[in-house]
Amino acid sequence: MFYREAGDFKTSYVDDSQTFPIRFDRWRYYAILAVAFxxxxxxxxxxxxxxxxxxxxxxxxAAIGLNxxxxxxxxxxxxxxxxxxxxxxxxxxLMTAFPxxxxxxxxxxxxxxxxxxxxLFGLPSLRIKGFYLAVATLxxxxxxxxxxxxxxxxxxxxxxxxxxxxxxxxxxxxxxxANTTASAKYFFCLVILFALAWLAxxxxxxxxxxxxxxxxxxxxxxxxxGVNPLTTKLSAFAISSFYIGVAGALFFAxxxxxxxxxxxxxxxxxxxxxxxxxxxGLGSIFGSFAGAAFMVLLPVLLKNVLVGQLGWATDLAAxxxxxxxxALIVIFLIAEPHGLNQLWRLAKEKLRLWPFPH
Amino acid sequence: xxxxxxxxxxxxxxxxxxxxxxxxxxxxxxxxxxxxxGIPYADGFNDYFTLLNERDGGIGGEKVATPExxxxxxxxxxxxxxxxxKGSGALVYNPxxxxxTYQLIPKVTADNIPLYTPGYGRTSAAxxxxxxxxxxxxxxxxxxxxxxxxxxxxxxxGDLEGKKIALVYHNSAYGKEPIPTLSALxxxxxxxxxxxxxxxxxxxxxxxxxxxxxxxxxxVLMWGWGVMNAVAIQEAxxxxxxxxxxxxxxxxxxxxxVLPAGDGANGYKSLAMHGTGMDYPVYADLKQYxxxxxxxxxxxxxxxxxxxxxxxxxxxxxxxAIRKAQELSGHAAINAAELRDGFEALEITEARMAELGLxxxxxxFASSCEDHGGPGxxxxxxxxxxxxTWSLITGFIAPDDExxxxxxxxxxxxxxxxxxxxxxxx
Numbered sequence: 213m214f215y216r217e218a219g220d221f222k223t224s225y226v227d228d229s230q231t232f233p234i235r236f237d238r239w240r241y242y243a244i245l246a247v248a249f250x251x252x253x254x255x256x257x258x259x260x261x262x263x264x265x266x267x268x269x270x271x272x273x274a275a276i277g278l279n280x281x282x283x284x285x286x287x288x289x290x291x292x293x294x295x296x297x298x299x300x301x302x303x304x305x306l307m308t309a310f311p312x313x314x315x316x317x318x319x320x321x322x323x324x325x326x327x328x329x330x331x332l333f334g335l336p337s338l339r340i341k342g343f344y345l346a347v348a349t350l351x352x353x354x355x356x357x358x359x360x361x362x363x364x365x366x367x368x369x370x371x372x373x374x375x376x377x378x379x380x381x382x383x384x385x386x387x388x389x390a391n392t393t394a395s396a397k398y399f400f401c402l403v404i405l406f407a408l409a410w411l412a413x414x415x416x417x418x419x420x421x422x423x424x425x426x427x428x429x430x431x432x433x434x435x436x437x438g439v440n441p442l443t444t445k446l447s448a449f450a451i452s453s454f455y456i457g458v459a460g461a462l463f464f465a466x467x468x469x470x471x472x473x474x475x476x477x478x479x480x481x482x483x484x485x486x487x488x489x490x491x492x493g494l495g496s497i498f499g500s501f502a503g504a505a506f507m508v509l510l511p512v513l514l515k516n517v518l519v520g521q522l523g524w525a526t527d528l529a530a531x532x533x534x535x536x537x538x539a540l541i542v543i544f545l546i547a548e549p550h551g552l553n554q555l556w557r558l559a560k561e562k563l564r565l566w567p568f569p570h
Numbered sequence: 571x572x573x574x575x576x577x578x579x580x581x582x583x584x585x586x587x588x589x590x591x592x593x594x595x596x597x598x599x600x601x602x603x604x605x606x607x608g609i610p611y612a613d614g615f616n617d618y619f620t621l622l623n624e625r626d627g628g629i630g631g632e633k634v635a636t637p638e639x640x641x642x643x644x645x646x647x648x649x650x651x652x653x654x655x656k657g658s659g660a661l662v663y664n665p666x667x668x669x670x671t672y673q674l675i676p677k678v679t680a681d682n683i684p685l686y687t688p689g690y691g692r693t694s695a696a697x698x699x700x701x702x703x704x705x706x707x708x709x710x711x712x713x714x715x716x717x718x719x720x721x722x723x724x725x726x727x728g729d730l731e732g733k734k735i736a737l738v739y740h741n742s743a744y745g746k747e748p749i750p751t752l753s754a755l756x757x758x759x760x761x762x763x764x765x766x767x768x769x770x771x772x773x774x775x776x777x778x779x780x781x782x783x784x785x786x787x788x789x790v791l792m793w794g795w796g797v798m799n800a801v802a803i804q805e806a807x808x809x810x811x812x813x814x815x816x817x818x819x820x821x822x823x824x825x826x827x828v829l830p831a832g833d834g835a836n837g838y839k840s841l842a843m844h845g846t847g848m849d850y851p852v853y854a855d856l857k858q859y860x861x862x863x864x865x866x867x868x869x870x871x872x873x874x875x876x877x878x879x880x881x882x883x884x885x886x887x888x889x890x891a892i893r894k895a896q897e898l899s900g901h902a903a904i905n906a907a908e909l910r911d912g913f914e915a916l917e918i919t920e921a922r923m924a925e926l927g928l929x930x931x932x933x934x935f936a937s938s939c940e941d942h943g944g945p946g947x948x949x950x951x952x953x954x955x956x957x958x959t960w961s962l963i964t965g966f967i968a969p970d971d972e973x974x975x976x977x978x979x980x981x982x983x984x985x986x987x988x989x990x991x992x993x994x995x996x
Contacts, residue, residue, distance in 0.1 A: 259657060263650040308988065361741060361767070368988075371750045371981050372692070372743035374672045378989050389989070390676030468645060470672040472743045474770055475645055512650065515640075526640035527600030527609075 215563040231413060237560075248402060253395040261394035262467070268508045269401040270462045275488040275500035276412050277455025282486070283494035284416055285448035286428030287337050291349035293481035294356030295453050297473050298326040299460025301366050304375040307388075307465065308368060315380040315387055315465065319404065323458035329356075330453020337445050341431075353482055360473040376470040388465045397466050404462065408455055413497050415451070424448050425495070491544060493553025502552040510537055591632040591903050594619065594888060595639060595655035597665040600868070602642040603771035604796030606826040607877055609868060611666055612638065614881025616867035617860050621852075622889055624859040629892045630902040643796070645669045652677060661892070661909045662686055664884055668744035671704075676989070679703045683906040684913050686891075688884050689714075689820055689843055693747055694981035696943025698914070699993040701982065705913045707887075707944025708935045709843045709969075711793075712977060714819050715748035716969035717841060717948040718791055719755045721817070730761040736787035738778060738794065738802055741767035745793040748819075750981075752791075754973050772798025779805040792818040799827035807834025813953075814839065820948065823960070824876040828953045836955035839963070841948045844883050844932040846960055848874035852882075852927030876960065883932055891916045914939060933966050939995035943978070946971075 214236045222228045232238040256265065274296060281287050303322035307315065333352040337345050360366050367375050379389025386392045387400045415421050423444045426434035435441055464471045471477070484507060492503020511533055518529035548555050562569070598612035599605055619634045628634055637658065639651035648670035652663065662684045665671055671691035678685045685704045687695070693712045695704035723730055737752060739745030749765060756763040764787055766778050772794060779802075782790060790811065794802055799822045806816055814837045818827070823840025853874070860866055861873065872878045895904045895912025904912070917936035923929060935944035947966035954961060986993065 257657075259653040262653040267646070370984070371694070371747060371977075372668070372672070373746045374669075374743045376672065376676065376985075376988070390680035468649065468673060469676055471645070472669055472672075474741055475669055478770075519640075525600075526598065526638045527605075530601040530640045530642065 215560070215566075217564070229417075231417075234564075245406075249399075249406075252402075253399050256394045256398050258394045261398045263512055264509060265398050266401055266467050268504055269398070269405045270459050270467055271485065271488065271504040271508050272501050273401075273405050273408055273462070274456050274459035274485050275492065275504045276409060276497060277452045277459060278485050279489045279492075279494065279496070279500045280412060280416070280424070280455065281448050281452035283489055283496065283499070284421060284428060285424035285445065285452075286431075287334075287445060287448060288342065288346040289349040289452075290346050290479070290482045290486065291333060291352035291356070292456055292485045293477040293479060294353040295326050295330055295456040296460030296463060296481060297356050297360055297477035298329045298453075299323060299457030300464035300471055300477065301360055301375065301473070302326065302457065303461035303465050304377065305366065305368075307378060307380060311378070311380070314382060316382060316400075318380075319458055319461045319465070322461035323454040326457020326460065327450040327454040330449045330456070331446050334446055334449030334453075337449065338442060350479075350482075353479055357473050357477060372472075374470055374472050375464065377465040380465075388469070390469065392466070401462055401466060404458060408458065409497060409501075412455070416497070420447065428495075487541070489551075491541060491551055493551030496551075496553040498556060499551050499553030502556065506552065507537075510540070592629065592634045592661060592892065593655070593659045594634055594636050594662055594664075594885075595651070595658075595660045596636045597641050597648060597651050597655075597663060597667075597670065598638050599641050599643045599666070601640060602644070602796075603773070604643040606800075607796050607821065607824065608643065608666065610824070610826075610872035610875050610877035611881035611884075613867040613870070613872045614878035614883075615664070615885045616881075617856060617873075617878075618882045618885035619889070620860050620865050620867070621856050624863065624865065625855055629889055630896040632902045634889070634892075641665065641667065641670060643667050643669075645673050649673055656681065656683070659905075661904070661906050662888055662913075664688075664888065666690065668692070668747065669742060672743055675701065675704055681906075682910065684891075684910040686884065686888060686913065688887065689880070690744065694978045694985065696941065697978050697982040698938070698940050698942040699982070699995050700986045700991055701942060702994055703910055705937065705942045707937060707942065708933050709946040709948055710943055711744075711747040711819070712751040712974050713943075713946030713969040714841050714948060715751040715791075716755065716974055717946075717950075717967045718817050718819075719752070719759065720967050720970060721950050721964065722789055723759065730759045733761040733789070734764060734785065734787040735761050735789045735791060736764040736766055736782055736785065738766045738768060738775075738782075738790055738792045740772060740794050740798055741769045744795065744821075748791075748793055750977055751974065754977060755970070758973060768794070768798055768802070770798075771796055773801055775801050775805050779809050779811075782806075782811065783809045788815065790816045792816070792822045794818065794822045794827075799824075800830045803828055803835050803838060804831045806838075807831045813837035817841070817950070820880075823951060825958070825960075826875075826877075828955070829958070833955045835953055838953045839950055840953075840960075842876075842951040842960070842962065843948045844879060845928075845930060845962070846874070846876045846879045846951070850928050850931060855927060879931075883928075886926060886928070887916070887918065890918055890922070913937065914942070946974075 220235045232241055278292050281289050299322045302325040303318050306318040336348040367373050377388045379386050385396045387396050423439045426439050427444050488503035488507050491506055493499025514533045518524045596615055599608035616636050619636050623633050641648045641651050664686045668690050671687050674685055687706045689709055691706050693710040695701040695706050752763050768775055768778055816838055818840035820841045820843050828835040828838055891912040894916050895909045896902050899908045914937055919934045923931055933947050946969045949962050949966055950964045951960040952963050
């Protein structure tokens with residue numbers, strides 16, 4: 213009815229190559245942005261921010277980051293948790309060493325430092341591929357966690373090895389620390405996510421992204437047509453790690469407020485984010501969002517329904533929740549191995565033909 | 571995704587928490603690798619409040635509700651639980667996790683809700699001048715470290731010179747807490763401290779115990795929790811480490827930790843900050859009003875165990891603080907800020923403990939604006955594998971405040987400086 217190309221005339225190349233070529237899609241996108249930026253910050257409360265939206269936004273950044281590396285460039289990584297820890301500890305060291313500098317700059321610098329570390333651990337990707345590379349990044353995961361546990365300088369010699377985010381403000385509004393309002397937290401993460409997602413979408417449509425995809429699809433062929441594997445793979449590692457580092461910094465500073473590396477950034481985190489992109493869809497920005505939403509929101513929803521609505525015992529609910537989430541992952545992947553993004557794409561295809569399918 | 575969101579919105583909008591007059595959320599964990607410790611603690615905690623509700627009609631005429639929220643010992647879920655229960659008028663938090671405690675310290679301070687962390691959490695919170703809303707009496711980790719060393723000094727005629735003491739610890743904030751104290755004590759008494767971390771959850775400790783076999787420390791101290799305890803005790807038995815030289819903190823001294831190793835665990839020692847077992851008058855009331863009335867929390871099979879007793883003790887202190895707050899404010903339906911004042915003015919004497927049906931169970935203590943930490947004494951208990959019971963082998967041993975006070979002051983001052991906190995109580 214509304215969802216079709218017919219009548220939506222493009223008169224320039226710019227129009228032709230836009231992200232959302234269908235008018236309905238475009239308006240839907242603007243409407244979501246308007247609600248996310250305009251309405252949500254006014255309505256949000258502590259519970260919604262801390263339990264639902266802030267983790268969703270931060271995991272979405274991390275998922276986009278990993279999707280760049282694994283989904284677009286084809287380099288499997290199990291080091292996401294470790295790279296998030298780099299972002300978190302870099303942010304902590306910067307925050308405590310330079311308290312007068314804006315937290316936004318610290319978060320971006322933390323991303324930059326993680327990019328450097330990511331490139332370092334990306335070097336083996338020039339020699340090894342697939343599962344072997346996954347094992348090399350797994351080593352990064354364990355090494356980084358060990359490092360942040362072992363060297364007291366990283367946690368400013370605190371007695372317990374915990375890092376805690378002191379209060380930092382932007383334009384007079386606290387964005388880290390305990391006095392942060394729900395909307396400030398939400399808005400800060402949303403702005404960063406929006407900027408990074410927009411950047412990622414455009415990177416993946418341009419030369420850089422096409423090179424990544426060429427390497428992913430067949431690296432030897434890509435090399436023959438002139439794609440340099442060194443710069444391509446390392447740029448994927450750098451940019452992906454930048455995103456993951458920013459996510460780690462936000463995760464620690466804005467969301468948790470205090471973290472310890474083994475618990476917050478352990479191997480489970482790497483798997484969680486890998487599951488997000490597998491369920492959401494490899495090689496898709498929308499998939500990163502959908503996967504993050506699925507993995508973050510579903511457990512919270514189930515918990516609220518089972519304990520809050522049905523009044524089940526908390527332990528029973530926790531076990532059933534694991535079973536339901538696990539079963540849904542299996543069912544989703546059997547029904548659609550390419551993830552939620554593919555389901556969404558098929559739905560759109562059907563909508564275009566509706567109500568007159570061939 | 572939008573469907574999920576809509577459903578979530580619906581679920582949230584219609585989720586109405588059971589509104590009682592006094593809400594004491596129980597951030598428990600009955601799942602995951604630490605459930606063996608979380609279940610008895612949560613049961614003891616709930617049962618004591620059930621007893622107060624059933625026998626006395628609540629506290630000062632107000633019923634107490636203890637809505638549970640499952641954290642699985644995970645800090646992210648802990649944050650979610652805190653936010654989910656905060657709005658229901660929560661009076662106090664007791665998360666039974668040092669990691670979650672660290673998360674909550676700034677949050678409860680901003681929201682002016684008290685946080686009660688008996689025997690765990692951030693040790694330097696004992697300094698009430700910096701940590702206004704956190705209370706960790708009657709004892710904390712650094713007290714525990716000091717008491718363990720004092721006990722060893724007694725065993726060795728007051729001299730630990732040249733001895734080697736290994737610390738096997740959960741590689742997290744919890745396990746690392748005693749290291750500064752033990753290092754300071756090592757310098758004072760001239761023993762060598764060997765730090766042996768075990769990564770969470772600690773199901774695999776072969777290499778750590780091989781290291782102990784090679785290094786041959788005179789004593790092993792353990793800061794473990796959950797599944798790690800049982801594995802460590804089993805491994806110690808496997809390398810035939812003399813069990814009487816193996817001392818766990820009070821979180822490594824429950825029945826669940828020693829039973830799996832069978833006879834091998836005989837002689838294992840641990841600290842104890844309260845008595846255990848069912849030889850207390852309060853159990854007659856618990857049996858009448860709670861167990862026989864079918865109102866036990868959980869499966870009801872944890873009654874009288876060490877951690878059940880500890881959960882009950884935490885509930886007892888909270889209920890006494892509520893009473894104190896009601897007395898101070900002059901009304902029964904107190905709020906969190908009034909309860910905080912109650913915690914700060916709380917005094918529990920031996921006479922009061924006897925009145926509550928728990929004579930000689932815990933140490934008497936009194937809180938003040940400066941002191942949120944209590945006296946910090948602890949006893950040593952030893953496991954008898956044939957009788958399957960813990961027996962106390964010492965009385966309360968006081969910690970070495972000469973070493974601890976400067977450490978507490980130093981750590982809290984660093985926290986105050988990092989977070990721009992002005993000292994109170996001046």
